Amino acid sequence: MIEEDRNFTAELAVIGTGLAGFAASIFALKRDIKTAQIGNTGAVAYTTGYLDLLGSLSPDYPSSIEDPWQGIEQLKDSHPGHPLCRIPKTDIFTAFEQFTSFLGECGITYTPPEKSNIRVLTPAGTLKPTLCVPSTMKVGSTAFSQKEPCVIIDFKGLKGFSSRQVVANLKDKWPKLSSRRVEFPDMASGEIYPEVMARSLEVPATREKLAKILVEAAEDAKIIGLPAILGMHTPDLVREKMEQLTGLQIFEIPTMPPSVPGIRLREMFEQLLPQKGVILIPQQKVDKLVFIEDGAQLSLSDSFGPITIHSKSVILATGRFLSGGLEASIDGVSEPLLNLPVTQPASRRKWYREKYTDYRGHSVNSAGIEVDSSFRPLDSRGQPYSKNLFAAGVILAHQDWIRGRCGAGVAIATAYKAVEEVEKLLT
Ligand SMILES: Cc1cc2nc3c(=O)[nH]c(=O)nc-3n(C[C@H](O)[C@H](O)[C@H](O)COP(=O)(O)OP(=O)(O)OC[C@H]3O[C@@H](n4cnc5c(N)ncnc54)[C@H](O)[C@@H]3O)c2cc1C
Structure with missing residues (x-):
């Protein structure tokens, strides 16, 4: 078969098809930003379907919290670098509202965000x-x-x-x-x-x-x-x-992973986002990402041959270890696509505590990349890697979404913020 080059242009390229990547595409659609999204299978198929904002202030308060909005205020004292502390609460609320109402319009109704958490069955x-x-x-x-x-x-x-x-x-x-x-x-x-x-x-x-x-x-x-x-x-x-x-x-x-509610979300996004105008390339990984004067060039290939995407901006939403956004080796934790510096424990000996169930969590689960106030990833000099690059989701440092029960919260809120910053860049 003759391999044919395919080229796409977009205003925004979203790398990753987890909750953060899909949320970014939804927020970009709402702002009429022409979007391309690429991603392999990731953690979304494992989720319970529950969208957690903040369920625990571990390690200080290992028990569940009722009011996640008040919890974010407490988090600002204990974990000021946590991504949820860097976004106004009104924006987090809007992000959840827009995300859940989009899901409802597409046939999977969710309860809207409220003032307090609800208690649900695992x-x-x-x-x-x-x-x-x-x-x-x-x-x-x-x-x-x-x-x-x-x-x-x-x-x-x-x-x-x-x-x-x-x-x-x-x-x-x-x-x-x-x-x-x-x-x-x-x-x-x-x-x-x-x-x-x-x-x-x-x-x-x-x-x-x-x-x-x-x-x-x-x-x-x-x-x-x-x-x-x-x-x-x-x-x-x-x-x-x-x-x-x-x-x-x-x-x-919900059942144990992979769970039907997660697969439902993935299949619904994969079916409906292209109908709404997103250029979606599912089940693939971006092999190379380079920044050029007016944006970025992304390269990948599928069974029909090479694909190139030219985009004015990029949101990196590649997740952590499970999805390949971060890699762990004998030398430490690294970010494989751009080799961005990763904030991580000083040595491998400090990655884990002795007991897996230790309520304080494990330091390696807060590893991630650093961003500036516009959610632009930082390079080794502490400067934005590119004015056209933003990041969202659990690839970000200073949050342990497992212990904090804040997986969807980090993904949805930071995607909202990153898209807001993309819009500023584009206008
Ligand atoms: C078992 C389990 C249960 C969970 N339960 C809940 C829950 O009850 N409530 C809740 O709120 N959260 C839950 N979560 C967490 C939630 O799923 C995550 O917080 C959320 O998925 C993180 O989203 P993300 O998009 O940042 O990363 P991910 O979902 O990990 O997605 C990253 C994406 O990037 C892609 N990718 C990586 N590298 C590349 C590349 N080079 N090119 C293209 N794509 C790339 C991956 O294929 C993947 O699609 C659960 C997670 C797991 C694993």
Whole structure:
């Protein structure tokens, strides 16, 4: 086959297809910025679907916090370099509003940001604070707070989600909670997977069969909790249909990664962003990024040959270790695309504490790149690497999103800020 060069031009190139990269493309669309986005598979398919802003002030306050906005004020004292402390709270709120309303317009409704966190169920049946949840999961939170009779269902052959475990962890706080194991329609033998179950529930006949099973399992309860399997592309509709068929209120609980709510988001972005005008090159990595006088040139290739993108600005949203935005080696942590300096512990011996579950977290999880007040990455002299380069997401230093429960918060808020700065550059 003859390989053909493909060239694209854009005002903004977003590198990365995680939450930060997708959020950046959404904010750029809202500002009519012509955008190209490139990225490989990353952490988005692993997320629970919950959008956390700030859930803990670890290490100072390891327990959950109710008010993330007040939490950001406290963070300014304890971690002034944290990316969330560098963005006005009104902008963070707007960023969450714009992001969740875009998701709703595209068919995956989320609750809007509020003044406080809500407590939601984890796959293990523990509780965690978060800011915005898919509406398919909202009822679980309300049912818990009102302690209504509820049955958690799991399925024969489904690994990684146990209704008995959920109930065992919650029973003392939610006495009218019980568990049942049932067979998923037409999947009675062998191992079954949430992704396959979700896709099969897009089919009306499967919904009808499952509805009969659920009605029987519910007995006297009026509320049912399921692992997150209510459809891949139209979860709101699938839930509504299942509620009509059963006459029960139904909610989802996230499963272990890779989870359906994360895959839903990725597939929805990949399908809809190109329809809205974004030049999206999924499942690929940028091999080379060079800055030229009026912007940048990005090079990559796919199975049809080389691709070149000329862009006036770039947002680097390549994540941390899991997604390849940072690399760890015997010599330390590095940033592989531009070799940007990475703030990190002084030696490898200081990367981890002895106990994995230490509530203070591990220093290596706060490693990342430095940015100026406009979210431009800094070079080894402490100067912006290029006036055309910005960064967003968990590649940024001074935040441990795992302990701080602030993954989506860092991704969405910094993407908003970076796009705002891109717009200033372009005008
Ligand atoms: C198991 C798990 C559970 C989570 N649960 C939650 C949760 O409940 N709530 C919450 O708020 N957050 C959660 N998160 C965190 C959330 O997913 C991350 O905070 C968020 O994904 C970070 O977004 P990001 O875009 O900065 O990075 P990532 O999602 O890591 O994305 C980085 C992207 O950059 C791409 N990339 C890297 N190098 C290149 C290159 N050279 N060229 C092109 N692309 C490149 C990667 O392929 C990837 O697409 C969870 C994460 C994990 C792993």
